[in-house]
Amino acid sequence: MDALRRARALLHDADRVVVLTGAGISAESGVPTFRGPEGLWRRHRPEELATPEAFRRDPCLVWEWYAWRRSIVAGCAPNDGHRALARLALLDRPRTTLVTQNVDGLHHRAAVEVAGPDAGRALPLEVHGAIHRDRCSRCGARTPAVAEVSTSSPEALPRCHCGGLLRPDVVWFGEALDAEVLGAAFEAAAEASVCLVVGTSALVYPAASIPEITLGAGGVVIEVNTDATPLTPWASVSLRGTATSLVPALAEAPSSG
Ligand code: OAD
DSSP: OOHHHHHHHHHHHOSEEEEEEOHHHHHTTTOOOSSSTTOHHHHSOHHHHSSHHHHHHOHHHHHHHHHHHHHHHHTOOOOHHHHHHHHHHHOSSSEEEEEEOOOSOHHHHHHHHHHGGGGGGGOOEETTEEEEEEEETTTOOEEEOOSSOOOSSGGGSOBOTTSOBEEEEEOOTTOOOOHHHHHHHHHHHHHOSEEEEESOOSOSTTTTHHHHHHHHTTOEEEEEESSOOTTGGGOSEEEESOHHHHHHHHHSOGGGO
16 A cells, blocks of 8 residues: 555544644745745744844844734735645544644635635644734733734834733744643644644654654654654654645545545
């Protein structure tokens, strides 16, 4: 049996599946990854742009960076990989929980495209937050993203009704992940007999522990990636190729080929 068929059979025989995605699934939509040859962290220093210290030191610079990333995401659309995972999450069997490290909102948009009013069932747990939301750096209140952010001076930056500076609602280096969201992801990982891991370098913890939890509970890992990762030796099936070519084929019913 070839690797794709084996993976498809594993996926569809599972009662419960957890899917972990990373920047690779959005790469073909035009959202840059972090660690690839053109990756964001090859050109920018995370400690200057994606830490609480950086925001305290130079909030205008940090806002400029996120306004730029928002503009990129606004010009992108979900791809066949996002849509195939939304469809998988809508099935009753396997019962599937989507977990993403991506902040781009493309899984969310794919769910709405595919399921309309039923989109709720296909929404991902966004463990690193969402770029299309703001959060108050003082009181923690969450709001939809301010449309236009003026970064000319700290005084011009958007503020919460409490007076605190708003910031993008994403997790920065050195910050804890939302305990409720992470807890739900870990629970899904422990209950899953298959963890499907798509387009992540599997280097950033605690998200990278999701497949490890499934493995520890006796489940298996299927990996979809253009390259090998530290997770590859642990995967029962490793599919080498792009998310848009492999994920739709993987999510099809096994009888179809
Ligand atoms: P990375 O940039 O580290 O890894 C992207 C992965 O996707 C790599 O393993 C690539 O080989 C793979 N890839 C690229 N194009 C692909 C394609 N078309 N199809 C399938 N795979 C492809 O991104 P993440 O693993 O998501 O965190 O990074 C994890 C976290 O590190 C991010 O959420 C972000 C970053 O710092 C925070 O900002 C907190």
